[in-house]
Amino acid sequence: MEKNTLYHYRAYATNSEGTSYGSDMTFTTNATLAVLTTNEISEITDSSALSGGVITDDGGVNITAKGLCWSVNPNPTLDDNFTEDGSGVEDFTSQITGLEPNTQYYVRSYAVSEEGISYGNELIFTSEPALASLTTKEVTEIGQISAISGMNITANGGAEITSQGICWSTSSNPTIEDTMVAIGSGLGEFEITMQDLLPNTQYFVRAFATNEAGTAYGQEISFTTLEVSTIYDGDVVLLTQQEVDDFGSNNFLEITGSLTIGDNTGIISDITNLDVLSSLETLGNYLAIYNNDQLESLNGLSGITSIGGDLLVGMNDLFTEIDGLSNITTIGGALEIYSNDLLQNIQGISNVTSLGGGAIIRRNEALISLEGFPDLTEINGNITIQENAITDLIGLQNLRSVVGDFSISNEVMLQDLAAIQNLESVQGYFGITGTAIAEINGFNSLTSVSGQLRIAQNSQITSIQGFSILATSGGVQITNNDLLVSISGFDLLTKITGDLSLNINGSLSTISALNGLTIVEGNISFSSNSFADIGFLNNLTLVDGNVFIANSSTLISLSGLEILEQIGGSLTISNTQIDSILDGLAGLITVGGSISIKDNTDLLSVGFVNLANVLGDIQISNNTSLNDYCELQAFLVNGGLGGTFNATGNAYNPTAQNIIDGNCSN
Structure with missing residues (x-):
């Protein structure tokens, strides 16, 4: 029988007469829920899937709605997510959407009739994962x-x-x-x-x-990205190879401040190569290369042409040359190359045409030549050449003027000064000390040394001659030259604005120099030499400072000082072999300080015949042959002594009053 169908029925009986029927009766069969199945899941993605359903029995009534329902929980119903795929009993296909990625879902088909809702079989699937x-x-x-x-x-x-x-x-x-x-x-x-x-x-x-x-x-x-700036604004300090590499990768052309490679506090760097700095051309301030005991070459700096400040190369153990600096033409400050133990030459700075400051080349134990020193006629600062291994000064041959001090010291291999014979002026101190020079002969272009001219501790020197047109000097000191025998020259020098010192030159016996000198504005000191008189100062009239003549066993006369009239400081004559002062200081009128005459064993008389004023004391002692003071009588009578008079340890030791009273000799 069909569901939900009206049926008629009658009772019947059949005999030989035929079949008879009872009254017509009717009834209707019941309707049922539809029967359906859920299609397999396909086309699964991270957010959707495809399924459907087949209605195999409509239950005898019309299907008014059908579709799929799904949930993350079992037995999904129309209270969950569902599709609506029309009515009727036709098969249907439905898209499941809005899924969460990688999630398990339960799905069933459904059908709705007046009998109710029926569901197909449940299927389970998992959505695909989604992209993040x-x-x-x-x-x-x-x-x-x-x-x-x-x-x-x-x-x-x-x-x-x-x-x-x-x-x-x-x-x-x-x-x-x-x-x-x-x-x-x-x-x-x-x-x-x-x-x-x-x-x-x-x-x-x-x-x-x-x-x-x-x-x-x-x-x-x-x-x-930003454009590369070719200019680094500020100072740069590179202490390690990594820092060198990092900075070099920027390819700067200019640093507005200074560049320091290594550390001047004594910390040794691990820098071995500067090639990455090859783009650098200009430094606004100084370049300092310190304490690099693994760095052998400065080739990475070959692009630099100008340094605004000083150039300092010091304490780099492996440098034998500095050729990496060969394109530098301008140094705005000073040049200092020091304590580079293996450095043999400085040709790397030969192209420098402008040096704003001085130059110091010192303590480079293997440096045998100054060739390559900037070819300059003037140095605007001090020059120091000290404790290298040079034998001459080739490299300085065009130098004319030093606007500062010029010091050559402790160059024990130096034997030749010919390269600096064109020097014309030194506006400061000029020193030649601690060398192996045998003679100084020349400097006949030198007109002015504003500071002291010092020639000292040169163990091989035997003669000094020259300085023939030197007209200005802030002082002359010739001392501790053991083999020095003679000095000549200094013909135009009329005034020394500082001291004149000839001391501890044990062999110095002949002086035919300084004959034009009239004024010494500082002190005069003659000690421990071998000359017999002071005839070379025969034009001297004024000494503003002290006069000290002592420890000269060969000095037998003060002749040469006859026209000296005034000493601004004190006068000391000690431990000489003179027998009279009269033949040297007879013209002396004024002494601004004290007079001390002592330990002159051959001195017989005091010969200050024209002495008028002594502002300090007069001390005469231990002159064992001295017994005549009569040349002082007029001086003492006229009250020219500002201090006290004291005579002790002499052959005769009068008081000032004794001399005034005429008891002036014994």
Whole structure:
């Protein structure tokens, strides 16, 4: 029988007469719920799937609605998610949408009739994982070779993220096949620095995240790195090779401040190579290269042409040359090359045409030549040549003027000064000390030494001759030259504005110099020499300072001082062999300090016949032959002594009053 169908029925009986029927009766069969099946799930993605249903029995009534329903829980109903796929008993196909990635779902077909809702068989499936959801962060801190970006991951797509970061390229739509940096894990925001970029270059960057569904990318952002500045503004100190390499990678052409390579506090650097600095051309301030015991060459500095301040090269153990500096033409400050133990030449600075300050070349134990020293006629500062291994001064042959001190000292191999014979003026101290020079012969172009001229401790020197046109000197000191026998020259020198000292020259016996000298504004000191008189000062009239003549066993006469009238300081005559003062200081009128005459064993008389004023004391002692003071009687009677008179230890020791009273000799 059909469901929900009206049926008629009658009773009947059959006999030989035929069949008879009872009254017509009716009834209707009941309707039932529809019967249906759920189609297999297909086309599964991270957010959708395909299924459907087949209604095999409508239950005897019309099907008014049909479709699929699904849930993350078993036995889904129309209270969950569902589709509506029409009415009737036809088979249907339905799209399941709005799924969460990588999630298990339960699905059933359904049919609705007046009898109610019937469901097909339940099926189970799992949606596919999805790509992660993320955005690319804006690019910040854009520099010449770096910038910062990052990502914000808001969903993992239902699967573990195995890699995440940013990727960039100079082409659009970069992928992880381009340059990339992976960092961190999980959801949230991350920042990443892009490094080793090219200056002034457009880049494209995207965030990425990879899970089992694949690699997802954030939106693309483009940016352009900054142009390379060719100028570094400030000072640069490079203490390690890494710092050298990092700074050199910027390819600067100019540093507005100073450049220090190494450390001048005594810390030894590990720098071995300066090649990455080859782009440098100009320094606004000094260049200092200190304490590099692994650095053999300065070749990386060959691009530098100008230094605004000093050039300092010191305590670099492996330098044998400094040729890497050969393109420098201008040094705004001073030049100092010191304590480079293996340095043999300084040819690397031979192209310098302008030096704003002085020059110090000292304590370079292997330096045998100054060839290559800047070919300059004038040095605007001090020159110091000290404790090297040079034998001559070739390299300074064009030097005419030193606007400062000029010191040559402790050059024990130096034997020849010929290279500086063109020198015309020194506006400071000029010293030649501690050399192996056998003679000084020349300097006949030198007109002025504003400071002291000092020739001292030269163990081999036997003669000094020359300085024939020297007209100005701040002092002359010739001392501690053991083999020095003679001095001649200094013909035009009429005034010394400082001291005149001839001391501890044990062999000095002949002086035919300084004959034109009239004034010494400082002190005069003659001690421990071998000359017999002072005839070379026969034109001297004034000494503003002290006069000290002592410890000269060969000095038998003060002749030469006959026209000396005034001594501004004190007069000391001690331990000589003179027998009379009369033949030398007879013209002396005024002594601004004291007079001390002592330990002159041959002295017989005091010969100050014209002495008028002594502002200090007169001390005469231990002159064992002295017994005549009569030349002082007029001086004492006239009250010319400002201090006291004292005579002790002599052959005769009168008081001032004795002399005044005429008891002046014995």
